[in-house]
Amino acid sequence: MHSKEQVSYEDYQKTAEWLLSQTKHRPRIAVICGSGLGSLAEDLKDQECFKYSSIPNFPESTVEGHAGQLVFGKLRGTSCVCMQGRFHMYEGYSLSEVTFPVRVFKLLGVKTLIVTNAAGSLTEGYNVGDIMIIKDQINLPGISGYNPLIGPNEDWFGARFLCMSDAYDKGLRSMALELSKKLGYSGFTQEGVYCMVGGPSYETIAEACFLHKMGANVVGMSTAPEVIVAKHCGLKVLGLSLITNEVLKEYDTEKAVNHNDVLRIGRMRAQTLQTFINELVAQIDGTSAENGMG
Ligand code: HPA
Numbered sequence: 636m637h638s639k640e641q642v643s644y645e646d647y648q649k650t651a652e653w654l655l656s657q658t659k660h661r662p663r664i665a666v667i668c669g670s671g672l673g674s675l676a677e678d679l680k681d682q683e684c685f686k687y688s689s690i691p692n693f694p695e696s697t698v699e700g701h702a703g704q705l706v707f708g709k710l711r712g713t714s715c716v717c718m719q720g721r722f723h724m725y726e727g728y729s730l731s732e733v734t735f736p737v738r739v740f741k742l743l744g745v746k747t748l749i750v751t752n753a754a755g756s757l758t759e760g761y762n763v764g765d766i767m768i769i770k771d772q773i774n775l776p777g778i779s780g781y782n783p784l785i786g787p788n789e790d791w792f793g794a795r796f797l798c799m800s801d802a803y804d805k806g807l808r809s810m811a812l813e814l815s816k817k818l819g820y821s822g823f824t825q826e827g828v829y830c831m832v833g834g835p836s837y838e839t840i841a842e843a844c845f846l847h848k849m850g851a852n853v854v855g856m857s858t859a860p861e862v863i864v865a866k867h868c869g870l871k872v873l874g875l876s877l878i879t880n881e882v883l884k885e886y887d888t889e890k891a892v893n894h895n896d897v898l899r900i901g902r903m904r905a906q907t908l909q910t911f912i913n914e915l916v917a918q919i920d921g922t923s924a925e926n927g928m929g
Pocket of ligand 1: 753754755756832837838854855856879880881882892897
């Protein structure tokens with residue numbers, strides 16, 4: 636369904652029903668694996684995998700470094716579903732395709748979405764290999780009229796006008812911050828603002844300076860549309876960026892960014908991020924059980 640603009644409620648429902656008929660898992664937490672971070676799904680126990688091409692209505696992933704499948708399984712006893720490979724705007728997908736899996740997750744019974752991504756740092760004091768807990772986002776394509784909620788509102792999922800001042804759940808953010816201290820990750824954990832750009836070209840020096848002045852700590856080419864759609868349908872969201880490169884803001888330098896470095900740093904830190912996510916999932920599930928949440 637490449638570049639299809641409108642998706643109906645029945646499309647999401649058909650996909651969710653198909654998945655529920657194929658898997659015994661009933662996931663409560665969904666994880667979207669960013670570029671080079673597909674191995675995050677490897678720790679899932681009792682796995683059931685579905686290639687995107689085999690799932691009714693699912694778009695197919697084309698970008699290098701992504702496996703292109705949904706992996707269902709248990710992390711520390713909690714049923715999860717992992718997206719190994721996401722859909723990016725720069726691949727030519729419409730935003731309803733980019734965000735399609737999020738609404739399917741909602742219909743599967745997911746309560747919490749953990750989004751991960753690779754990002755370039757605009758901020759002094761951030762280092763390559765750092766993990767940034769996303770505090771807030773700047774959706775640059777959204778600001779300029781490319782928001783996934785444009786079009787007829789799907790009332791079943793949420794209201795027409797969406798409050799985004801608490802997009803990244805405060806409780807989950809402080810849980811992640813506390814956990815980073817407990818795991819000894821404080822030295823390379825940050826909390827800051829993620830800015831989404833359309834890509835696929837990386838930023839010019841002038842663009843990088845502009846984004847930094849605008850209040851962005853890091854920049855990437857994903858995440859913002861999925862988070863909007865997740866928030867719209869009432870999912871709690873936690874976002875983690877892995878800093879894979881420095882974004883250049885000065886003209887006299889020989890340095891340059893390339894996609895292979897992004898993937899390499901992703902693989903290098905994937906195990907650390909995996910441990911982080913495993914612990915988070917255990918805590919999130921514990922907390923929601925205490926609150927009596929489904
Ligand atoms: N810019 C945009 N997207 C990115 C970058 C970057 O420097 N690094 C990883 N994703």
